[in-house]
Amino acid sequence: MAELMTASTGESRLALRALFHRILDRVDFFVAGLIEVPEELKTHVFPDRCGMTCYRVTLLGGFKMWVWWDGSQVWEDAAGPKRAT
Numbered sequence: 001m002a003e004l005m006t007a008s009t010g011e012s013r014l015a016l017r018a019l020f021h022r023i024l025d026r027v028d029f030f031v032a033g034l035i036e037v038p039e040e041l042k043t044h045v046f047p048d049r050c051g052m053t054c055y056r057v058t059l060l061g062g063f064k065m066w067v068w069w070d071g072s073q074v075w076e077d078a079a080g081p082k083r084a085t
Helices: 002-006 010-023 039-045
Strands: 024-030 054-059 064-068 073-077 080-083
Touching: 010 024, 039 073
Parallel strands: none
Antiparallel strands: 024 054, 054 064, 064 073, 073 080
């Protein structure tokens, strides 16, 4: 993947795009932060990250990664959220 990201040819960029399409389902940006915080994330978000810009990456299979502007991360799977940093 690192090789594809640093490649400059169009074919390499298309290969990287195809790789992302096999892994990612959706990416959502929350520029104004989370106004309605999901119940399972409240212990990870409040009080200092409410309203902070963040994004959610949904992988195929439903696994979700939340990343806030300050670099904090929360990963969600079937067992529930886990604080990464």
